[in-house]
Amino acid sequence: MKKIQIGLLGMGRIGKIHFQNIQQYFSNVATVVAVADPLIDVPAIQKQFSSIFFTNDSKEVVLSKDVEAVLICTPTSSHAELLELAIQSGKSVFCEKPMDLSLDRTKALAELAKSTNTKLMMGFNRRFDPDFLHARESVKKGTIGDVQIVKITSRDPGLPPVDYIKNSGGLFMDMAIHDFDMACYIMNKKVAEVFAKGAVRIDKAVGDAGDIDTALTTLTFEDGTYAVIDNSRKAVYGYDQRIEIFGNDGMIQVDNNQHNRNVLYNQSGIHYALPLDFFMDRYAKSYLNEMDFFISALNNNTDMPVGGDDALQATKIAVAAKKSMLEGRPVKLSEIG
């Protein structure tokens, strides 16, 4: 089988994860042929990986004839431009979320991808977490009947730097968007209305940067079913990622993944291990699985499991959530875009 020739843009935390996963697990079906990052020391890294082309210029990689598929793992601000270029160059694309902080731009890009029949997969990695995947499969099979409500708890283990927050698009767009996508994914329905509350509870600096660190969002789907999502930028006990799905035939809970299965009994209580540290650990398998899905879809010429429309829906919800918070009222998704 011919191997997919991959061009990787961005060698930050996420870029490195994908790079290593492809090298370790998918070397039979894909090859990283080119890597761009403005911050890498090209000669140094070139020595280490002699068969890969390295550059500081993302466009060089996108435009390279050797590259069939582009992975966009650069900072959010450059996603749109690179995505557009990649589409126009006829490449398949895997793009970390979001496409863009602007809804209009996101919409245009989703339409462009569609009209050009571009193979586009958006990096909503949590869909590929084995536990969430299993929950979703159970729902699909009807294990709990018709779903009435999905409840998502999503709390980070600590505040990101304020500089990050300033350019993040805000908690709804940067953080909760994963949960909005998850709610839609589990429900397999469209959202009709969003009601969101937000507050600064952890650090005044977040408020000074124009953002919130705590949120509570209620989604109403088109058929009148619900999702409720609570977010916090800081849970002292670690990265808290849980889902509960209630249907007329039962309930599914997905609990956190913990550091170990050791239990300590002593005079002060019965003690279990904390959740895995942060997304790099907690979602290690998700990143692996999503790349597997991407490469397989390219190799088998099948549909991408999560594409531009999904990104657009999640982005719309994030925009609506912010609007709802600011205006103190439920916002219909039809008001957005």
Added chain:
Amino acid sequence: MKKIQIGLLGMGRIGKIHFQNIQQYFSNVATVVAVADPLIDVPAIQKQFSSIFFTNDSKEVVLSKDVEAVLICTPTSSHAELLELAIQSGKSVFCEKPMDLSLDRTKALAELAKSTNTKLMMGFNRRFDPDFLHARESVKKGTIGDVQIVKITSRDPGLPPVDYIKNSGGLFMDMAIHDFDMACYIMNKKVAEVFAKGAVRIDKAVGDAGDIDTALTTLTFEDGTYAVIDNSRKAVYGYDQRIEIFGNDGMIQVDNNQHNRNVLYNQSGIHYALPLDFFMDRYAKSYLNEMDFFISALNNNTDMPVGGDDALQATKIAVAAKKSMLEGRPVKLSEIG
């Protein structure tokens, strides 16, 4: 010590629980001297309990000189009248929730109780559940720091008869009111705003009766912290009563009480027992504890742990929730009453 002389109104499910608890556990500190219920066969029951006065007329008990404290366990529609009479007769009162389905009447009664210095305890029994009590004590001690959000799941094991629903005041007033009170109790704060969604998911007959069977309510407290409550009239796996409290120093979860601590491993999985059946089982200790609190407060002449103001606050929230659902917007508590 002199024993508190109790007059019991209503020998339905809850009345019987209180009757038996007093006989079995509090015989040293309290005596049921009179019981009224329009449906009891007075001569028959009189034979069984010769030292107690039985009647079909509640007023006779309220007005009896032998009765110091009245327990109102009659149907909701008679609460207000009996409560008023008891207050005017100078009795101490334990009253099952709600005082009345009308907010105005509730307000008037709460004020009457206050202006007359009546010892009034409202039967929000869940406050006295050992697990919830422990959670509340932990919050009070600062175990999890400042609370940011309280999440309550409250699902009944099955629909009550439609006739019951018709006279219940609706899901918010009849069922969720317990959860509204619990949220306020855990938080020890006043609610500022309510946003509620409601739907008929279980049985069309509920909708025909003018009620809902499924709800999702968001409370915002005066300091901007949140509670979220999801209700269902029917969880196929039984009576689901859980609370999660998240603060800046940690989280407390209170899980269901199960039938037993047996775990079965077999080819199809690892199986645990279902939650206790319904409030009679699940809250058996709550009913016991609340009566203990009531009698102790009378004997020690101390404040009642939950009184007219608490009932009023919970009732206002229920009224606001219904209004919010009907008008599709968040409702300030200041709009109510």
Added chain:
Amino acid sequence: MKKIQIGLLGMGRIGKIHFQNIQQYFSNVATVVAVADPLIDVPAIQKQFSSIFFTNDSKEVVLSKDVEAVLICTPTSSHAELLELAIQSGKSVFCEKPMDLSLDRTKALAELAKSTNTKLMMGFNRRFDPDFLHARESVKKGTIGDVQIVKITSRDPGLPPVDYIKNSGGLFMDMAIHDFDMACYIMNKKVAEVFAKGAVRIDKAVGDAGDIDTALTTLTFEDGTYAVIDNSRKAVYGYDQRIEIFGNDGMIQVDNNQHNRNVLYNQSGIHYALPLDFFMDRYAKSYLNEMDFFISALNNNTDMPVGGDDALQATKIAVAAKKSMLEGRPVKLSEIG
């Protein structure tokens, strides 16, 4: 229905439990008519319970014509004599374990009870714990097929006083005997061989008193299946009472009963509540249930659920365990008595 007239011998910890349970729960079917304890202040307690006859002399109660059934809750050293007297006086008997520390005496008493058709129930209270009862019922129904091994963990929360230990008959006879009975009860089989190890791990004073505080016992039943029991006089995390039953169609585990269902998440871990403190708490329901069984068997004239033969079997195992430990070899039960 006529109420069973009960004479209670011994008002120590266990005697008081039974006394209160009968007063509170079984007043419709049984009455305590006489109580003996050498340490009670007869005039003082007589004032409190005017309808009951109190005395310091156990024999007076056993021989009283008013007494149909005797509860023997005195110190172990007096069990045999009182049991014999009660049998000879034609009384039904509930006797706390053991009948006697001597195997010969135990045997003689078991035979006497049988030859006289005495209704005798031995106080192996754990059989009536709701969780263990449920496990046993599941085994009986064949839920896990043929049982291959039963594993019992039984650890006290702390050492009893050395004076208690000196007169206790030793760990096997005093403490492990409950677990030996439980193993036989779950298995519903006879033990063929015992191999036991014992050590002093907690306090040298136990060894000086001629006893051990830690033991590991292997039982082989007549059909070659196993039980393994580990005992300790002191688990710092509290009273540890667990059972695991493995069969060819599955496994049943019975976990500890904990103080509450609260879970605390904080920086140091996820924390659950400790097991219930000691037998008075942990087995509160067992004591209640066993008295229910005793009184019901008398009222319905049915077989006692645990009688002299069961006590004899457990005693034999305890004797064999001690012999095995001292001689460093497996001991056949046929070698005993």
Added chain:
Amino acid sequence: MKKIQIGLLGMGRIGKIHFQNIQQYFSNVATVVAVADPLIDVPAIQKQFSSIFFTNDSKEVVLSKDVEAVLICTPTSSHAELLELAIQSGKSVFCEKPMDLSLDRTKALAELAKSTNTKLMMGFNRRFDPDFLHARESVKKGTIGDVQIVKITSRDPGLPPVDYIKNSGGLFMDMAIHDFDMACYIMNKKVAEVFAKGAVRIDKAVGDAGDIDTALTTLTFEDGTYAVIDNSRKAVYGYDQRIEIFGNDGMIQVDNNQHNRNVLYNQSGIHYALPLDFFMDRYAKSYLNEMDFFISALNNNTDMPVGGDDALQATKIAVAAKKSMLEGRPVKLSEIG
């Protein structure tokens, strides 16, 4: 850094695991330069991995000048001969357990490895399971004080083929040996005495093959502390691998690793996922970690974490266990070899 040049003997299930792990995870520090297996199609596999030398002859690999370290993953019957040859050829060795079914041969090989200062690591992979490793570290740090008893449950999900059983050395040598090693590893002590019981409970064919399928073994360490291990060749609910460690300051439990963290609530109960299937899944990380330890010890010239003496001790326990079972008495380890 120079990469360790590895020669791999045996490309069965375990050999393949090590091969893939080295290729994927340790390519920076180690290279498989040669592979032998009598069953591989050399020309076919050679095409796939052009830089590796393949052969059907194990000796060719052992003797190759290019090979510094040999991994022995062949069937048990060839371990001793290949291990001896590797030692005599001055190679470092990783050898799957056991060295040999004969105790004398095992002893001689352990001594040979020692006298020649050979770097020898024995494949007791479970020591490197993250959960067990964590438990052992906790014990070492004194988290639960002095350990009094270790309890190991080790049950396979199903019987191996009878042909496998015939050549396996029997349940104690083939299966329980892992648990014997684990008990010694957790305790970090020497065993003084073994008492074992064994039976055929699952399939008569096992007995016809001269083996047992069910065992219960009690170990007494030199300081009088205990371990108890129960084994079964077939647990219908899957691969059951648990440890409980009780000390004077607390208890550590290590529970099974499950397929997922999904919990299903429905009318029949609350259901969790089964344990991971078998050692290939359950101990995937153990195999990875042990290879990491082996390669690191070679690269850093440090001591091997588990060597010939450990294998000898575990083998002696297995021999003693069988002797104990056959002779119906506790066997001192000093009686063995």
